[in-house]
Amino acid sequence: MSDKLPVIVLVGRPNVGKSTLFNRLTGTRDALVADLPGLTRDRQYGSGVHENRAFVVVDTGGLMPESADPLAALAEEQARMALEEADHVLFLVDVRQGRVPADEAIAKHLRKLGKPLTLVVNKSEGRPRAEASADFFALGLGEPLTISAEQGQGVHQLLTAVLEVLPAIAPEPENDDGGVRVAIVGRPNVGKSTLVNRLLGEDRVLAADHPGTTRDAIAVPFEYDGHPYTLIDTAGIRRRARVWEAVEKFSIVKTLSAIERAHVVIAVVDAQNDIGEQDAKLLGLIAQRGRAMVLAVNKWDGLKPDEREQVRYQVSLKMPFLDFAPLHFISARHGSGLGELMQDVQTAYESTTREFSTPELNRILEAAVEAHQPPAVLGRRIKLRYAHQGGRNPPRIVVHGNQTEKLPESYKRYLANQFRAALALKGVPLLLSFKTGDNPYKDKKNELTGRQIKKKRRLMARVKR
Numbered sequence: 001m002s003d004k005l006p007v008i009v010l011v012g013r014p015n016v017g018k019s020t021l022f023n024r025l026t027g028t029r030d031a032l033v034a035d036l037p038g039l040t041r042d043r044q045y046g047s048g049v050h051e052n053r054a055f056v057v058v059d060t061g062g063l064m065p066e067s068a069d070p071l072a073a074l075a076e077e078q079a080r081m082a083l084e085e086a087d088h089v090l091f092l093v094d095v096r097q098g099r100v101p102a103d104e105a106i107a108k109h110l111r112k113l114g115k116p117l118t119l120v121v122n123k124s125e126g127r128p129r130a131e132a133s134a135d136f137f138a139l140g141l142g143e144p145l146t147i148s149a150e151q152g153q154g155v156h157q158l159l160t161a162v163l164e165v166l167p168a169i170a171p172e173p174e175n176d177d178g179g180v181r182v183a184i185v186g187r188p189n190v191g192k193s194t195l196v197n198r199l200l201g202e203d204r205v206l207a208a209d210h211p212g213t214t215r216d217a218i219a220v221p222f223e224y225d226g227h228p229y230t231l232i233d234t235a236g237i238r239r240r241a242r243v244w245e246a247v248e249k250f251s252i253v254k255t256l257s258a259i260e261r262a263h264v265v266i267a268v269v270d271a272q273n274d275i276g277e278q279d280a281k282l283l284g285l286i287a288q289r290g291r292a293m294v295l296a297v298n299k300w301d302g303l304k305p306d307e308r309e310q311v312r313y314q315v316s317l318k319m320p321f322l323d324f325a326p327l328h329f330i331s332a333r334h335g336s337g338l339g340e341l342m343q344d345v346q347t348a349y350e351s352t353t354r355e356f357s358t359p360e361l362n363r364i365l366e367a368a369v370e371a372h373q374p375p376a377v378l379g380r381r382i383k384l385r386y387a388h389q390g391g392r393n394p395p396r397i398v399v400h401g402n403q404t405e406k407l408p409e410s411y412k413r414y415l416a417n418q419f420r421a422a423l424a425l426k427g428v429p430l431l432l433s434f435k436t437g438d439n440p441y442k443d444k445k446n447e448l449t450g451r452q453i454k455k456k457r458r459l460m461a462r463v464k465r
């Protein structure tokens with residue numbers, strides 16, 4: 001068991017299908033999300049789930065180190081770190097192009113790296129397995145697996161094979177008494193350590209700073225305003241307490257692992273520095289995972305009124321998910337705003353772990369449909385019949401009906417908003433999924449009744465005449 005999510009890293013020449021596979025591996029969750037307008041997807045990092053096991057996928061994009069673009073430097077740095085952190089490397093090649101010299105060069109690099117690796121022959125649709133893989137045995141990386149990233153063939157088997165041999169992240173106990181599991185995430189230097197110190201008190205951070213990375217050491221229990229919490233993944237923070245040790249590098253994999261284990265994520269941004277794309281991407285990763293979140297705009301002290309106005313404007317412009325994530329302006333240094341922040345962490349926790357009663361959900365659905373009918377498709381009205389809860393953390397509601405696959409996004413959003421408001425959810429994305437009814441008999445009966453009614457009306461009309 002591990003505290004870190006297993007990391008699967010995609011490498012390969014340009015155009016072999018890395019981003020297509022990336023989307024397939026990370027996309028499953030998006031299909032459910034109706035409530036995340038403004039989701040900025042990171043093209044490089046994503047989380048995925050396969051048979052209840054969460055993992056991180058990294059698309060290294062340009063693995064070859066000769067990138068000339070200085071803006072790509074941070075991405076390069078992250079890609080190299082990802083390769084270091086990789087638990088498994090998927091080396092993609094393109095069956096249509098066959099084995100080319102650049103593949104040989106990457107193979108050589110990967111052999112030196114010595115990480116567990118699977119050679120994946122992509123674009124193999126319509127080809128017998130033996131034929132597709134024949135050319136690539138010569139890379140000396142063992143037996144290739146053949147897939148079609150575009151059509152999905154072989155992807156399930158690939159994931160099963162890879163995850164089987166990887167350590168699983170330890171599942172969090174459902175009912176431990178450690179209270180709300182909180183992760184504090186944000187770019188370097190936004191003030192995470194300062195905030196943690198404020199919440200825990202200096203002594204506690206040092207107390208947690210024992211060598212050896214047992215799980216308990218990196219989940220630190222604390223109390224705030226009489227509520228119990230557990231702080232997840234203080235690894236970076238512990239290191240910091242030992243001044244002689246190098247400051248830990250910002251790691252997206254660690255951040256994703258902390259998000260995975262948390263009930264509520266406090267996303268910290270820095271009011272005294274540009275709030276921008278990196279921050280928005282981080283929020284995207286939290287939301288994509290369906291985690292409850294509270295936004296903290298830190299370093300609010302020492303700003304003049306017009307500067308505050310400017311920051312408020314920037315935040316409203318650049319931060320996605322403000323329609324569900326509560327926003328707080330705080331000073332970790334002075335401790336201001338923390339009480340309200342933690343109150344919303346509690347509320348978000350309650351929202352994300354709550355159980356809804358089925359009659360309650362059905363009442364809300366009925367009222368929503370009555371106030372605003374779903375549209376008709378080709379003359380047939382989309383019907384939404386009943387709802388039930390499909391899961392917690394994040395809350396998921398399943399709505400049954402017919403032709404639900406034809407529901408427009410705008411209507412899904414409308415429904416999500418109705419549920420959100422009626423259930424008073426705060427700080428958490430709501431996942432809605434739709435199922436088209438599997439009771440065709442019932443549908444037919446309804447249609448028949450409809451026809452019968454019309455027939456009756458015609459008869460009545462005749463009688464009147």
Ligand SMILES: Nc1nc2c(ncn2[C@@H]2O[C@H](COP(=O)(O)OP(=O)(O)OP(=O)(O)O)[C@@H](O)[C@H]2O)c(=O)[nH]1
Nearest residue numbers: 013014015016017018019020122123148149150151
């Ligand atoms: N026929 C076929 N085409 C595919 C498959 N997977 C990807 N492609 C196509 O191959 C092209 C390149 O795919 P990408 O996923 O962008 O490749 P990439 O490796 O991410 O490329 P870079 O971003 O340049 O590194 C696209 O036109 C895809 O539609 C597949 O399984 N079969």
Ligand SMILES: Nc1nc2c(ncn2[C@@H]2O[C@H](COP(=O)(O)OP(=O)(O)OP(=O)(O)O)[C@@H](O)[C@H]2O)c(=O)[nH]1
Nearest residue numbers: 187188189190191192193194298299300331332333
């Ligand atoms: N003015 C002001 N400065 C702050 C505040 N919080 C943190 N800082 C300063 O910002 C700098 C970075 O704070 P840290 O807490 O180390 O930031 P971090 O996010 O943990 O940084 P990394 O460990 O690099 O990820 C330090 O110099 C802090 O003193 C605040 O509320 N107001």
